[in-house]
Amino acid sequence: MKKYLVTGGAGYVGGVVAAHLIEAGHQVVVLDDLSTGFAESVPAGAQFVRGRIQDAADVLDASFDGVLHFAASSQVGESVADPEKYWRNNAAGSLELLSAMRKADVRRLVFSSTAAVYGEPEQVPIPETARTAPTNPYGATKLAVDHMITSEANAHGLAAVSLRYFNVAGAYGVQGERHDPESHLIPLVIQAALGKRPHIAVYGEDYPTPDGTCIRDYIHVADLAEAHLLALDAATPGEHLICNLGNGEGFSVRQVIDAVRRVTGRDIPAVTAERRPGDPAVLVASAERARTVLGWQPRRTDLDAIVADAWNFTLSLNEQQ
Numbered sequence: 001m002k003k004y005l006v007t008g009g010a011g012y013v014g015g016v017v018a019a020h021l022i023e024a025g026h027q028v029v030v031l032d033d034l035s036t037g038f039a040e041s042v043p044a045g046a047q048f049v050r051g052r053i054q055d056a057a058d059v060l061d062a063s064f065d066g067v068l069h070f071a072a073s074s075q076v077g078e079s080v081a082d083p084e085k086y087w088r089n090n091a092a093g094s095l096e097l098l099s100a101m102r103k104a105d106v107r108r109l110v111f112s113s114t115a116a117v118y119g120e121p122e123q124v125p126i127p128e129t130a131r132t133a134p135t136n137p138y139g140a141t142k143l144a145v146d147h148m149i150t151s152e153a154n155a156h157g158l159a160a161v162s163l164r165y166f167n168v169a170g171a172y173g174v175q176g177e178r179h180d181p182e183s184h185l186i187p188l189v190i191q192a193a194l195g196k197r198p199h200i201a202v203y204g205e206d207y208p209t210p211d212g213t214c215i216r217d218y219i220h221v222a223d224l225a226e227a228h229l230l231a232l233d234a235a236t237p238g239e240h241l242i243c244n245l246g247n248g249e250g251f252s253v254r255q256v257i258d259a260v261r262r263v264t265g266r267d268i269p270a271v272t273a274e275r276r277p278g279d280p281a282v283l284v285a286s287a288e289r290a291r292t293v294l295g296w297q298p299r300r301t302d303l304d305a306i307v308a309d310a311w312n313f314t315l316s317l318n319e320q321q
């Protein structure tokens with residue numbers, strides 16, 4: 001049994017990973033300021049500390065075997081409107097966390113990076129060796145943290161893995177996506193299916209793709225969680241491993257809407273809207289490195305199954321409210 005600090009463990013991805021760590025027999029302490037998370041998303045069995053990563057030194061000591069770092073601000077549009085918030089919370093906050101880890105002699109880290117570090121891709125599927133050219137401050141702050149981690153590994157022997165998620169989706173039982181405001185496609189289409197919004201706006205139908213809508217790589221949050229446990233084992237002192245996490249298969253916005261129609265059996269009005277600035281036409285991962293180096297194998301790749309998990313989670317949430 002190991003003891004891990006999970007920053008952002010009251011959020012969507014961090015909560016699901018914390019649950020997987022507990023199921024694997026580990027001890028988990030969640031550090032979260034509840035800025036976008038929910039105390040009830042912290043899984044049973046985890047110790048919850050309400051606080052900021054900027055104050056991680058108050059929590060960390062040598063009894064911890066490692067840190068899984070999810071805490072971040074992650075709304076692309078907000079990062080364009082208020083970049084300072086993103087540089088302070090994501091970049092400066094992560095610097096404080098790395099410093100607290102070094103002082104407490106906690107030398108193992110798994111970090112939530114993002115496909116947003118690549119920006120408009122030059123090749124698809126995107127390998128980790130692709131040019132990094134983020135098109136928004138959110139992606140730029142995540143790339144800055146990746147660089148910080150590389151220097152920390154080189155200078156002080158940190159064992160680190162950055163996982164660059166593509167489009168995380170689905171749910172793990174009662175743990176699912178609860179962003180407010182919601183910006184992600186699948187939960188938005190589900191809200192339209194429930195009549196909570198009049199329609200789903202399709203941001204652009206004139207992209208150079210088969211049906212004209214953007215293509216993304218949707219990865220099930222439980223598959224993502226399994227990669228984190230493998231990454232903890234693979235982390236090597238003095239090395240910073242970077243792995244993309246995606247299924248390697250793309251689905252268009254129209255295909256996602258059709259999947260939600262099939263799964264829910266509901267009529268979902270869709271209207272054509274303007275392109276959303278900064279959206280690349282196609283983002284699909286090459287996750288070969290995660291497969292070969294981590295031994296990771298995504299198991300929940302069927303789009304309807306991913307949507308069904310998100311739908312069942314939303315229904316369970318509505319029953320509670």
Ligand SMILES: NC(=O)c1ccc[n+]([C@@H]2O[C@H](COP(=O)([O-])OP(=O)(O)OC[C@H]3O[C@@H](n4cnc5c(N)ncnc54)[C@H](O)[C@@H]3O)[C@@H](O)[C@H]2O)c1
Pocket residue numbers: 007008009010011012013014031032033034035036037038051052053054069070071072073074089093112113114115164165166167168169179
């Ligand atoms: N969801 C996705 O599709 C996706 C894709 C790529 C990368 N990511 C990254 O994965 C991570 C988790 O994303 P998510 O979708 O679960 O987001 P989320 O907003 O649900 O979770 C983030 C959590 O971090 C907490 N937090 C934020 N700033 C904090 C701080 N300074 N100190 C302590 N806690 C703080 C929030 O309260 C929240 O509980 C983020 O780092 C995000 O950038 C997510």
Ligand SMILES: O=c1ccn([C@@H]2O[C@H](COP(=O)(O)OP(=O)(O)O[C@H]3O[C@H](CO)[C@H](O)[C@H](O)[C@H]3O)[C@@H](O)[C@H]2O)c(=O)[nH]1
Pocket residue numbers: 074114115116117165166167168183184185186188200201202203204214215216253276279283
């Ligand atoms: O109401 C909506 C919402 C989204 N979309 C479209 O659906 C696709 C998926 O959009 P999301 O907002 O769900 O996800 P993104 O691909 O924009 O964002 C994801 O990929 C980014 C990398 O570019 C970051 O990693 C980010 O954290 C992650 O959620 C995009 O083509 C978007 O234009 C719509 O058509 N209508």
